[in-house]
Amino acid sequence: MPPSFSFFTPADIRARLPELGALLQDCVLDGASIGFILPFDGAASQAFWTDNVLPAVTRGVRLLLVAEVDGKVAGAVQLDWDTNPNQAHRAEVRKLLVAPAFRRRGIARLLMQALEGRARQLPRSLLTLDTRSSDHAEALYLSLGYVVAGSIPGYALAPAGDRLDATTILYKQL
Template sequence: MSTDPQTTISIFWADDVAHNVRELGALLHACVHDGASIGFVLPFPQEESEAFWIDNVLPAVQRGVRLLLVVHRDGRIAGSGQLDYDTPPNQPHRAEVRKLLVHPDFRRLGLAKALMAELERQAGERGRSLLTLDTRTGDKAEPLYASLGYKTAGIIPGYCRDPFQGNLDSTTLMYRAL
């Protein structure tokens, strides 16, 4: 999977996650420190960032219930996105987009759109016809998802802590039929 000569998107299998945990950790760390509301608050040390990949992502990838896509640009991990398809028996048609990350050094290059397009393609290959996600209400990602055809299902007030101030932010639940 490639978007241009400098950029490639690939599936990261369990061995890839294990071998790249430091760089994946650096990606997550940079995004949280840049203000991304993706489940973590400051202080957020590099060790906690790496632990997320080892304790959360790696086991799901090993079980075959989560797909991890990684975008490389200029020889670095520039972003990632996850497709969680660990759904109950009555929802085999659905998956959730999780933790779409683009390193602050690589923003505004179309990497998030490229990751989303590939996540959607991969979802289709897995027989998934409905994608869901949530994003902090009013965040930079919300208009991105809307531009890709995601519809707002609703807003939950007081859903998550702001990574800097500690106040509670709302989240917007979104979906897209493929």
């Protein structure tokens, strides 16, 4: 069955918090470099959604787009446009997540395409993001037309806490 996509409201986030928490935790446990260090438990994962994402969605400065397959949360991505007045033309893509069990089905690509469409409607003409250098996500972003602005060595501690990884900064003009 193909995935379905919806922008979650604050009520949706609260109602689906366990599933969103499991999505984030599964991705971190699978090695995703998305800001968290092991050990990473369910409580910390749910706290991210309630303390970080929910307030921004409630304030109307972030969108949470969720992909579902057979009624299960399979992936998510965020669009953050909480910018200064001189940056009202841009937004940041945050936390592209696809559960390991749902990977290799094109869900990440579809999430990004839908998010870009919504960014155009805001209207935002520039998207930025960062990703671990040489990560599989970097190839996805490049295939979607994102351009490398540069990389920063030793930018973030790897999820296992055993090394510092570089990050690549990318942008796309819509």
